[in-house]
Amino acid sequence: MRRFFLFTFPVIVLIFFSLRTVCSQELKENTQVEAPVQPSAQVNDPCAECHTRITPGIVVDWQLSKHSANDVGCAKCHGDRHNSMTDAANAGVAGLEVCAKCHATQVEQFSKGKHALAWGAMKAMPTLHWQPMAQVDGLKGCGACHRVGLKTEGEVKGLMEKGSGFGASSCDVCHTRHLFSVDEARSPQVCRTCHTGVESPQWEMYSSSHHGERFLLKQSRMLPEDAAAPTCQSCHIQEGDHANMTAWGYLALRLPYPEDAQWARDRVAILQALGVFDPAGKTTPRLAVFETYKFFNFKEEDWQAEREKALKTCNDCHSVNFARAELDKGDQMIREADALMAEGIRIVAALYRDGLLKKPESYSYAFPDLLSLHNAPTVIEQKLFSMFHEYRTRTFQGAFHCSPDYSFWRGWAPMQSHLIEIKERAAEIRATGGKAGEHPAKAAK
Ligand code: HEC
Ligand code: HEC
Ligand code: HEC
Ligand code: HEC
Ligand code: HEC
Ligand code: HEC
Ligand code: HEC
Ligand code: HEC
Incomplete structure (x- = not known):
């Protein structure tokens, strides 16, 4: 053993040093590529002239954009109330209404799509106030992705007052400033952030x-x-067309119910767990929220129209016959996933009904609430939450996006294992007369 070490040690040291030299050479080559941003000499804009010293990167981007080539200077978007070193606070907010002055068509289309609803949909979640400010109005977590949605004037003012500053323009999530490039917006990578x-x-x-x-x-x-x-x-x-919308959407629900009787029953359980129906099956005020933010299609025709639109795109490269069969399989996966989901919901709902799981005060109805997100109070409800928001969605999203891995290993398979865990936990809770289902902090006392 010692002889082995005596022999290999110098070899390892040698390899280490030669690797280091190779790496540092690579590093040097890389740093040589990175040149500091330098605006080109002539800048025919009074704002940009000063800003070549203040924010050179912004000026370079702007110079490369269609805007500078078309005489759309800084002041066209930010106004001209700030123009010295000391009055930057007067610079105008470049919100969506600024873009609308010259791109009315895109703004109008955008306003009809799902992206436009993203801010309101996030704000409508009942547990949003439990998240730290930086996650929401600070535009770090939920707010960073959902900032694409339209905001009221008051909401924009609120963001500014909270020091978040920017977030007024929805357009710059795909045409990032200050290039505002159409090539960037056409690349799938731009969607990846969210x-x-x-x-x-x-x-x-x-x-x-x-x-x-x-x-x-x-x-x-x-x-x-x-x-x-x-x-x-x-x-x-x-x-x-900037009005993006899909047939099923994120929740993959639809009214009226499907014709298949079992699927219809499973749907009712899911809608109860979303609080759209109360435990007796009557609609609740949440239905209006779901309607406002188009969480799902309320009319069969609207669903069908989106489906036909999708098929028309597939038809650029595939036969309609092939494509329709592929999308049908996505629909079938929703039905299969709903059956597992409903079973999980019924198990947890029965614990509520039998007084074995305590209803949190914030819940409106005696039913597990899937909209409580990761703030669900007990482990069994956390499992139910993950089953719904992670694995049920992946099961059908993976089918629609031709990803076998997401549809099966990261979707359907964990749905099943979560259901087994839910069953086991429920049995434990029943065996301990509810003790095993208490909130962990409380149970420890
Ligand atoms: C004499 C120099 C000068 C001129 C001219 C100038 N700016 Fe500025 N601008 C600044 C400085 C300094 C800041 C603050 C930079 C910082 O916070 O790092 C600033 C900040 C800004 C900001 C960001 C404000 C914020 O809250 O962060 C915008 C937008 C802006 N300028 C746009 C303009 C526009 C539009 C014009 C022309 C109408 C203009 N600037 C003219 C120097 C100038
Ligand atoms: C004062 C008018 C004006 C304003 C305000 C304006 N634009 Fe433009 N925009 C133009 C013009 C002009 C072009 C060039 C059109 C062309 O080449 O056909 C352009 C081009 C574009 C393009 C296409 C770029 C490309 O690579 O082809 C995008 C994207 C764009 N603007 C986004 C925006 C956004 C987002 C806003 C708001 C933040 C905005 N514009 C505000 C006038 C404006
Ligand atoms: C990484 C970006 C990202 C973060 C962080 C994020 N979301 Fe989302 N959210 C999305 C995207 C993208 C969709 C649409 C997904 C889809 O349709 O598959 C969505 C969908 C939703 C929907 C459903 C809307 C509908 O029409 O069905 C709600 C509600 C929602 N998010 C709320 C939240 C809340 C509340 C938070 C924080 C607790 C949050 N999101 C965090 C990106 C994000
Ligand atoms: C086509 C419209 C448009 C033009 C032209 C434009 N901006 Fe902006 N600018 C925006 C938008 C949109 C934002 C982000 C606003 C928000 O999210 O609230 C922004 C934000 C900024 C910010 C603050 C954010 C940051 O990254 O620091 C500065 C500084 C700024 N612009 C400077 C400039 C300067 C300087 C010019 C001219 C060289 C210029 N802008 C030209 C639309 C424009
Ligand atoms: C979800 C991403 C996304 C968002 C958000 C977005 N765009 Fe676009 N935009 C695109 C794509 C993709 C294209 C290219 C479409 C095509 O291939 O013709 C485009 C094209 C454009 C063009 C060029 C049109 C032409 O015919 O040359 C303009 C102008 C434009 N968008 C303005 C806006 C404005 C204004 C907003 C805000 C209301 C906005 N966009 C928001 C993705 C987006
Ligand atoms: C070949 C076409 C195609 C491509 C490429 C594609 N999608 Fe989809 N997408 C679909 C179809 C089909 C659906 C389901 C439509 C329905 O509800 O019937 C869908 C659904 C969605 C949904 C709703 C929730 C879901 O996943 O079912 C979102 C959000 C979405 N796609 C975003 C994206 C993003 C982002 C990309 C690129 C990273 C992308 N899609 C690439 C066809 C496509
Ligand atoms: C800044 C984050 C962000 C970017 C970038 C973004 N999206 Fe979205 N997208 C969202 C959010 C958040 C939602 C959910 C909105 C809602 O339902 O209220 C959404 C919803 C959607 C939907 C609607 C799904 C449904 O419910 O029917 C589609 C389709 C979609 N996005 C496609 C795209 C594509 C394609 C791109 C890139 C060109 C893109 N998005 C870029 C955040 C983003
Ligand atoms: C721009 C052309 C284009 C469009 C549009 C398009 N596809 Fe494809 N599709 C392809 C190509 C290319 C392949 C890979 C070659 C092949 O398998 O035929 C493919 C493969 C597939 C596959 C086989 C995947 C695999 O793993 O073997 C399915 C399923 C599919 N597409 C479904 C769809 C559906 C559904 C739509 C519409 C929502 C669609 N495609 C839209 C070009 C396209």
Whole structure:
């Protein structure tokens, strides 16, 4: 053993030092590429002239944009009330209404789509006030993604007062400032900031599907430029229409109920757990919130119209026959996932009914509340929450986005294992007369 060490030690040291030299050379090469941003010499804008010293990166971006080429200077978007070193506080907020002056069509389309509702939908969540300020109005977590939504004048003022400053313009999430480039907005990467991770992993699903894989190979010039490969935008910003909407949406619910009687019963359980129906099956005030923010389609025709729109896009490259069958399979996965989901909900609801799980004071109805998000008070309800917001969604999102991994291993499979855990926990809670279901902090006392 010692002889082995005596021999290998110098070799390891040698490898270490030669690796270090290689790495530091690479580092040097990389740093040489990074040149500091330098605006080009002539800047024909009084604001930009001073800003070449204050914020050179912004001026370079603006110079590269279509705006500078078309005489849209800084003041066109920020007003001219600030123009010295000491009055920056007077600079105007470049909200959506500023873009509307010159791009009325896009603003009008955008206002009819789902993105426009994102801010209000987030604010409508009953447990939002439990999140830290930085996550919401600070635009760090929920607020960072949901900032794409329209805000009222009062809301914009509120953001400014809370020191969050910027967040007034919804347009700059895809055309980031100050390039405001259409090429960037056409790339699927721009959607990734928000459509990624736990709640909505469309980027992961798309980029690993044949659709995304092909597109990424095109971007790196491994495939010819004209090879067929759809982007997120081909399917969701069809022909440049900024009014994005899908048939099922995030919740994959729809009224009226499906014709299939069992599926209809499962749907009722889910709507009860969302608080849209009370435990007796009557509608609640939450229904109006769901309607305002279009959480799901309330008319069969609207759903059908979106489905036909999707099929028309598929038809650019596939036969309608092929595409319809593929989308049908997505619908079937929703039905299968709803059956597991409803079973989980019924188990937890029965614990409430039998007084074995205590209803938190904030809950309006004696039913588990899926809108309490990660603030659900007990482990069994946390499982139910994950089952709904992570795994049920992935099961069908993965099917629609041609990702076998998300549909099965990260969707359907964990739905089943969560249901088994819910069953086991429920049995424990019943065996201990409710003790096992108490909030962990309380049970420890
Ligand atoms: C004489 C120099 C000068 C001129 C001219 C000037 N600015 Fe500024 N501007 C500044 C300085 C300094 C700041 C503060 C920078 C900082 O916070 O780092 C600033 C900040 C800003 C901000 C950000 C405000 C904030 O709250 O962070 C905007 C937007 C802006 N300027 C736009 C303009 C526009 C539009 C014009 C022309 C109408 C203009 N500037 C002219 C120096 C100037
Ligand atoms: C004063 C008018 C004006 C305002 C205000 C304005 N734009 Fe523009 N915008 C233009 C003009 C002009 C063009 C160039 C049009 C062309 O080349 O056909 C343009 C082009 C664009 C493009 C296409 C860029 C490309 O790469 O082809 C985008 C995206 C854009 N603007 C976004 C915005 C956004 C977002 C706002 C608000 C923050 C905004 N614009 C405000 C006038 C304006
Ligand atoms: C990483 C970005 C991101 C974060 C962080 C985020 N969301 Fe979302 N949220 C999204 C996206 C993207 C969608 C649409 C997903 C889909 O349709 O699959 C969405 C959907 C929703 C919906 C459903 C809207 C509908 O029409 O059905 C609600 C409600 C919501 N989010 C609230 C929240 C709240 C509350 C938080 C914080 C506690 C939060 N989100 C955090 C990106 C995010
Ligand atoms: C087409 C409209 C448009 C033009 C032209 C424009 N801006 Fe902006 N600017 C915006 C938008 C949109 C924001 C973000 C506002 C928000 O989110 O509330 C912004 C934010 C800013 C900010 C604060 C955010 C940051 O990143 O520091 C500064 C500083 C700024 N702009 C300076 C400039 C300067 C300097 C010019 C001219 C070289 C300029 N802007 C031209 C639309 C514009
Ligand atoms: C979800 C991403 C997204 C958002 C948000 C967005 N855009 Fe776009 N925008 C796009 C895409 C994608 C295109 C290119 C469409 C195409 O291929 O023709 C585009 C194109 C444009 C163009 C160029 C149109 C042309 O024919 O050259 C303008 C101008 C524009 N957008 C303005 C806006 C304005 C104003 C807003 C805010 C209301 C906005 N966009 C918000 C994705 C977005
Ligand atoms: C080949 C077309 C296609 C591509 C590419 C595509 N999608 Fe989708 N997307 C769909 C279909 C089909 C649905 C389900 C429509 C329905 O409800 O019937 C969907 C649904 C969605 C939804 C609603 C929730 C869900 O996942 O079911 C969001 C959000 C979404 N897509 C975003 C994206 C993003 C972001 C990208 C790129 C990273 C992307 N999509 C790429 C076709 C596509
Ligand atoms: C700044 C974050 C952000 C970016 C960037 C973004 N989205 Fe979204 N998107 C959201 C949020 C949040 C929602 C949910 C809004 C709601 O339902 O209230 C959403 C919803 C959607 C929906 C509607 C799903 C439904 O419920 O029917 C589609 C489709 C979609 N986005 C596609 C895209 C595409 C394609 C891109 C890129 C071109 C993109 N998004 C870029 C945050 C973003
Ligand atoms: C711009 C062209 C284009 C569009 C639009 C398009 N696809 Fe595709 N699709 C392809 C290509 C290319 C492939 C990979 C080659 C193949 O398998 O045929 C593919 C493959 C597929 C596959 C097989 C995936 C696999 O893993 O083998 C399915 C399923 C599919 N597409 C469904 C759809 C659906 C559904 C739509 C509409 C919502 C759609 N596609 C829109 C080009 C497109």
